[in-house]
Amino acid sequence: MLMKKNHVEVWDSCLKIIKDNIHYQSFKTWFEPIIPLKIENSVLTIQVPSQFFYEWLEEHYIGLLKKTITKELGPEGRLEYSIIMDNTANSKTPYSIKVPTSNKKDTKNPMVNMPIDLNTDKSRDIPNPFVIPGLKKIKVQSQLVDTYSFDNFVEGDCNRLARSAGYAVAENPGKTSFNPLYIYSNVGLGKTHLAHAIGLQVKQNYPNHTVLYVTTEQFIAQYIESVRNNNQNDFVHFYQMIDVLIVDDIQFLAGKEKTQDVFFSIFNFLHQKSKQIIITSDKPPVEMKGLEPRLLSRFKWGLAADLQMPDLETRIAILQKRIYNDGIDIPYEVLEYLAYSITNNVRELEGALISIMAQSSLNKKAITLDLARSMIDKFVKSTTREISIDYIQKVVCDYFNLPVDIINSKTRKREIVQARQLAMYFSKKHTKSSLATIGLHCGNKDHATVLHACRTINNLVETDKQFRIYVEELDKKIKI
Numbered sequence: 001m002l003m004k005k006n007h008v009e010v011w012d013s014c015l016k017i018i019k020d021n022i023h024y025q026s027f028k029t030w031f032e033p034i035i036p037l038k039i040e041n042s043v044l045t046i047q048v049p050s051q052f053f054y055e056w057l058e059e060h061y062i063g064l065l066k067k068t069i070t071k072e073l074g075p076e077g078r079l080e081y082s083i084i085m086d087n088t089a090n091s092k093t094p095y096s097i098k099v100p101t102s103n104k105k106d107t108k109n110p111m112v113n114m115p116i117d118l119n120t121d122k123s124r125d126i127p128n129p130f131v132i133p134g135l136k137k138i139k140v141q142s143q144l145v146d147t148y149s150f151d152n153f154v155e156g157d158c159n160r161l162a163r164s165a166g167y168a169v170a171e172n173p174g175k176t177s178f179n180p181l182y183i184y185s186n187v188g189l190g191k192t193h194l195a196h197a198i199g200l201q202v203k204q205n206y207p208n209h210t211v212l213y214v215t216t217e218q219f220i221a222q223y224i225e226s227v228r229n230n231n232q233n234d235f236v237h238f239y240q241m242i243d244v245l246i247v248d249d250i251q252f253l254a255g256k257e258k259t260q261d262v263f264f265s266i267f268n269f270l271h272q273k274s275k276q277i278i279i280t281s282d283k284p285p286v287e288m289k290g291l292e293p294r295l296l297s298r299f300k301w302g303l304a305a306d307l308q309m310p311d312l313e314t315r316i317a318i319l320q321k322r323i324y325n326d327g328i329d330i331p332y333e334v335l336e337y338l339a340y341s342i343t344n345n346v347r348e349l350e351g352a353l354i355s356i357m358a359q360s361s362l363n364k365k366a367i368t369l370d371l372a373r374s375m376i377d378k379f380v381k382s383t384t385r386e387i388s389i390d391y392i393q394k395v396v397c398d399y400f401n402l403p404v405d406i407i408n409s410k411t412r413k414r415e416i417v418q419a420r421q422l423a424m425y426f427s428k429k430h431t432k433s434s435l436a437t438i439g440l441h442c443g444n445k446d447h448a449t450v451l452h453a454c455r456t457i458n459n460l461v462e463t464d465k466q467f468r469i470y471v472e473e474l475d476k477k478i479k480i
């Protein structure tokens with residue numbers, strides 16, 4: 001007897017067929033996120049991330065899906081969707097609703113509680129996600145992630161302006177002069193998180209506002225699909241209904257002229273109607289390349305605010321918040337060590353935290369400073385670790401048993417002056433920072449003081465044997 005395939009195997013086979021029949025990008029966008037849930041009496045249930053997603057599949061891929069399911073499960077085969085509903089404004093836990101795939105021969109409407117009646121538009125075989133039946137307002141899936149809230153976004157000097165502008169926007173969307181609000185930074189510094197936080201806050205303040213978060217890649221993919229299906233107008237109308245539009249990573253619009261045109265017209269429409277637009281990018285507007293000047297000039301209408309790498313204190317606070325939310329207990333010294341060691345971006349910082357937790361649970365070891373050290377060795381070295389001034393100060397102060405903030409104090413006590421000079425010397429040696437920057441971070445001194453420190457240390461190394469041993473030991477510790 002033949003073994004029956006389980007739901008994962010069936011869906012895998014379906015995916016193979018689908019992959020051969022559509023563009024790779026569409027496959028990635030619309031099929032990779034799907035999770036097969038179960039198979040029962042020839043009904044395959046798949047989980048899709050949102051209502052919008054489901055509608056898109058039904059609109060664009062129903063033919064292909066039906067053929068594929070029939071091929072895999074025979075003529076009896078059917079597909080049912082489990083949709084994760086957007087309920088960010090109401091409660092914490094997501095819930096799913098089940099929807100069978102549409103069947104144009106069906107006269108009875110199989111949908112319960114669905115915002116779109118599949119059978120309203122008799123002229124079409126399949127529903128269009130952009131059309132509003134009877135001009136009722138469509139329920140747009142915001143695509144917002146609950147955990148990316150303001151509560152979870154730790155405030156620091158690095159993000160104060162962007163954060164408070166974002167908060168102001170969420171209080172009064174479209175009504176402040178921060179329109180568009182343009183948030184920019186290097187990767188992993190919290191743009192996406194902040195953008196979601198604003199969206200979530202708007203939904204809390206104004207439950208009836210239609211908020212939409214899209215990545216620029218999604219926007220482009222949707223636009224291309226609409227051209228392919230000759231329904232660009234529906235695409236534009238859909239976006240014109242949005243009250244708060246969040247477009248993440250706008251730099252990906254570079255060189256996409258047609259999509260820029262359509263985004264330009266949507267932008268103008270929304271802006272004229274005092275709808276809020278939030279854009280994120282990896283560069284400030286003046287440095288953006290490959291975008292039409294008229295679009296760039298729009299980006300300068302509102303406020304451009306950047307996010308910087310959080311300082312040490314904020315980095316520790318971010319880690320603390322994270323483990324608190326996850327309900328995990330990790331010794332403070334481990335968090336501090338991570339925050340000292342990882343200075344490129346917050347995503348890497350969180351990555352290191354997750355690796356340590358994984359290491360500890362896989363090897364059944366307690367999370368200790370030693371475990372953190374050995375992990376960071378591998379982790380950070382493999383991601384071209386940069387030694388920071390903060391880190392050097394920490395190593396130097398630990399070595400002499402001094403509290404770190406003493407370096408920044410005004411004291412002229414000999415041992416402290418020497419620790420400060422060593423921190424300057426190693427910062428010059430191991431970082432790319434300018435003398436002025438080093439001075440600023442080591443007790444607010446000027447570049448001449450740093451230069452003098454480097455000379456003094458060099459002299460001592462040459463003349464004082466014991467001192468040379470200190471310096472060599474410290475050098476090893478700094479390089480780990």
Ligand code: ADP
Pocket residue numbers: 152153154155159185186187188189190191192193194318346347350
């Ligand atoms: P970007 O979009 O700039 O590349 P993300 O928003 O994806 O960065 O942030 C990367 C990770 O760092 C996310 O998990 C985010 O939650 C976290 N993160 C960044 N900044 C903060 C912050 N200030 N407080 C808490 N978490 C942060």
Ligand code: MG
Pocket residue numbers: 191192193248249
């Ligand atoms: Mg991002």
